[in-house]
């Protein structure tokens with residue numbers, strides 16, 4: 302399978318962590334694909350009309366996106382512990398955490414774009430800061446439950462979002478007010494799947 306990939310995309314990282322966790326990483330051929338919100342990649346459009354990565358192309362040529370769909374697909378290809386649990390008692394918690402991690406990532410990417418504009422909108426910057434703080438406060442409260450749940454798609458999304466905050470927003474210093482979350486993120490970062498997929502500045 303071909304994966305449109307980039308080393309610094311946090312959404313691609315979700316898929317790569319899922320592939321490592323499920324033992325499927327060797328089935329992926331990663332193809333470096335450059336994307337930017339302001340510059341649609343014409344070569345990617347046939348596989349993904351939204352010009353976003355990650356995009357997976359199956360062996361029969363059919364595409365799959367976005368990161369959540371790709372992770373759910375990979376989860377059907379192995380017999381180990383599932384990233385998307387089947388039991389409704391835990392499934393809806395896992396997919397809600399997945400949505401929170403994804404939403405936090407979307408917000409951080411928009412925030413970064415806004416603050417790099419020549420004339421950023423203060424209203425947008427302020428709103429991003431409020432939502433970011435609210436999300437981290439919720440995660441801090443939920444950390445004991447997150448830590449007690451078998452590793453899955455929610456952990457992947459939340460871990461990738463926090464790592465992206467470190468990577469692009471080092472100035473936020475989120476650990477100071479979120480000590481439980483910081484301790485959990487440390488253990489996430491030490492997983493072999495996380496270590497193998499860390500973003501590097503360049």
Ligand SMILES: N[C@@H](CCC(=O)N[C@@H](CS)C(=O)NCC(=O)O)C(=O)O
Nearest residue numbers: 310311312336337338353354367368
């Ligand atoms: N909801 C999508 C978001 C993917 C996404 O925003 N990827 C970024 C790279 S980290 C991208 O492709 N940006 C290019 C664009 O927005 O045009 C997913 O989960 O895969």
